[in-house]
Amino acid sequence: MKTDYDIIIIGTGAGGGTLARHLAPSGKSILLLERGGFLKREPENWSAEEVFVKNRYVSPDPWLGKDGKAFQPGVHYYVGGATKLYGAALFRLREKDFTSYAHFDGISPGWPLSYADFEPYYTKAETMYEVHGAAGEDPTEPPRSAPYPFPAVSHEPRIQKLADDLARAGFHPFHTPCGIMLNEANMPFSTCVRCKDCDGFPCVVHAKSDAEVLGVRPALAHPNVELVINAKVTRLNTNAAGTAVSEVVVEVNGETVTVRGSLVMVAAGAANSAKLLLMSANEKHPNGLANGSDQVGRNYMFHTSQAVLAISNEPNHTQYQKTLGINDFYFGMKDFDFPVGSIQMVGKSQAPMFRGEKPIETMLAPDFVLEKLADHAVDFWLMTEDLPSPDNRVTVDQNGQITLSYTGTNQEPSNRLYAQLKSMLGSLGMQHFLIPRSLYLKNDVGVAGVAHQSGTCRFGTDPKTSVLDANCKAHELDNLYVVDTSFMPSIGAVNPALTAMANAIRVGDHLLERLK
Numbered sequence: 001m002k003t004d005y006d007i008i009i010i011g012t013g014a015g016g017g018t019l020a021r022h023l024a025p026s027g028k029s030i031l032l033l034e035r036g037g038f039l040k041r042e043p044e045n046w047s048a049e050e051v052f053v054k055n056r057y058v059s060p061d062p063w064l065g066k067d068g069k070a071f072q073p074g075v076h077y078y079v080g081g082a083t084k085l086y087g088a089a090l091f092r093l094r095e096k097d098f099t100s101y102a103h104f105d106g107i108s109p110g111w112p113l114s115y116a117d118f119e120p121y122y123t124k125a126e127t128m129y130e131v132h133g134a135a136g137e138d139p140t141e142p143p144r145s146a147p148y149p150f151p152a153v154s155h156e157p158r159i160q161k162l163a164d165d166l167a168r169a170g171f172h173p174f175h176t177p178c179g180i181m182l183n184e185a186n187m188p189f190s191t192c193v194r195c196k197d198c199d200g201f202p203c204v205v206h207a208k209s210d211a212e213v214l215g216v217r218p219a220l221a222h223p224n225v226e227l228v229i230n231a232k233v234t235r236l237n238t239n240a241a242g243t244a245v246s247e248v249v250v251e252v253n254g255e256t257v258t259v260r261g262s263l264v265m266v267a268a269g270a271a272n273s274a275k276l277l278l279m280s281a282n283e284k285h286p287n288g289l290a291n292g293s294d295q296v297g298r299n300y301m302f303h304t305s306q307a308v309l310a311i312s313n314e315p316n317h318t319q320y321q322k323t324l325g326i327n328d329f330y331f332g333m334k335d336f337d338f339p340v341g342s343i344q345m346v347g348k349s350q351a352p353m354f355r356g357e358k359p360i361e362t363m364l365a366p367d368f369v370l371e372k373l374a375d376h377a378v379d380f381w382l383m384t385e386d387l388p389s390p391d392n393r394v395t396v397d398q399n400g401q402i403t404l405s406y407t408g409t410n411q412e413p414s415n416r417l418y419a420q421l422k423s424m425l426g427s428l429g430m431q432h433f434l435i436p437r438s439l440y441l442k443n444d445v446g447v448a449g450v451a452h453q454s455g456t457c458r459f460g461t462d463p464k465t466s467v468l469d470a471n472c473k474a475h476e477l478d479n480l481y482v483v484d485t486s487f488m489p490s491i492g493a494v495n496p497a498l499t500a501m502a503n504a505i506r507v508g509d510h511l512l513e514r515l516k
């Protein structure tokens, strides 16, 4: 490691990894600092028992809830960040999600930029992450300037039947945009083997479009890019005037090192980026860096989500199940004029997974029942937008202990989405009840499911109410940027990773202009 770089990127997930790849060809000297190491490729990557019961790839980092009780969040500190385990459903936000509009529990705020401003970057992000999709099926889909780079991943027979049943009932099922490197036209040459262990698992054959495989590794092919792993950034120091970050303080394998970057990009994930800014308080920035507005850490969002399984009358032998979505209720439903959310499939449940899930374990005990349940399970993910609230926030004490205070919003639309799905089951060849799952959550603490964490350093035009300007530069510092999901003023009701990737490319273009 040298001491001086043009650009330092802290964190290598959807934001940082994407930015690194986009900037790499510029020839600028780039240092990537990643708290974790490379996620080991090993047979356990594809073991439901290891991944879902033993939490093999969850990084130990207890946080406190608003009641002061410790819990283990579902965090993954690796090169590639949370994308190493993600489901790779790569959605664009809807056009209206960029505007201010009314929800049941309040207003979802508008963004300083429109969907049209983001569209070219979504297109670039879909290309970088090799998204497979089918335009024109999803009634809420925003306009696009280019087709998906790859054809949609096909439905397997039980899911195709579900799609047909839904269409027959008057709904509009669509093929979920997926980031898996599947070549169905030429399977002997496909990197992806289409397996059941994808959503929530690492991919042992590196066929998932994650930020290690398609962000960091291609970036490292450029000699001007350097990655240091096991490098946890603990503090950002500023110059005496407090106008710029002058030093990045990092613990590398237990040793404290200081490095300098002309531009410093924070991409540590929504909670940890807020933590780093708050921990970097100094005389000029007594409440933390970029925090004159007192907004750093506030407005934490992570979706009001429910994982449920339905029992199909016929067996469901699907391997890769995440191919279908329904957005018919995204903006409202009959007799309810507020946005409700999206219905998606999640990875196919397997009996060992249930052993890590309290709701199912307590309902059904013996293993053979779990096997039978898994054999007939069709697994859904219901996602409703949660609204930013200043009281839903990340705070830290002087030792860096994170407290996550969160009170849910938009429960009523979430309940309606659940009731809607339940009411449809009979006509979809399923029994008339749903079984709740804890899935990525793994314990009784709802806030531990931090997979979709976002919003803690929102961007905006007014320095009094936002942390970052429209380029994601801190209003109060000349060379500090935040480029992960923290920047989002609202979260919509689709998965957030593609928006973080697109935004990183957008910010990258701004940096390239700035460094000319």
Ligand SMILES: Cc1cc2nc3c(=O)[nH]c(=O)nc-3n(C[C@H](O)[C@H](O)[C@H](O)COP(=O)(O)OP(=O)(O)OC[C@H]3O[C@@H](n4cnc5c(N)ncnc54)[C@H](O)[C@@H]3O)c2cc1C
Residues within 6 Å of the ligand: 010, 011, 012, 013, 014, 015, 016, 033, 034, 035, 036, 074, 076, 077, 078, 079, 080, 081, 082, 083, 085, 086, 087, 088, 089, 090, 091, 199, 200, 231, 232, 233, 234, 267, 268, 269, 270, 272, 273, 276, 440, 450, 451, 452, 453, 483, 484, 485, 486, 495, 496, 497, 498, 500
């Ligand atoms: C199980 C699971 C399933 C998901 N499924 C989907 C999906 O299907 N679709 C979707 O869109 N999204 C999905 N997500 C969410 C998606 O992965 C995240 O939205 C996305 O990765 C967030 O990107 P990020 O850059 O903000 O943070 P991350 O990807 O988490 O990256 C942050 C990085 O910063 C590093 N870091 C943290 N602190 C420090 C520090 N102090 N110093 C140095 N490095 C640090 C971390 O180790 C990490 O590598 C899923 C997430 C999970 C966990």
Ligand code: SF4
Residues within 6 Å of the ligand: 180, 181, 191, 192, 193, 194, 195, 196, 197, 198, 199, 201, 202, 203, 204, 205, 206, 207, 208, 209, 320
């Ligand atoms: S479905 Fe494909 S991308 Fe996903 S884990 Fe299996 S091989 Fe990897």
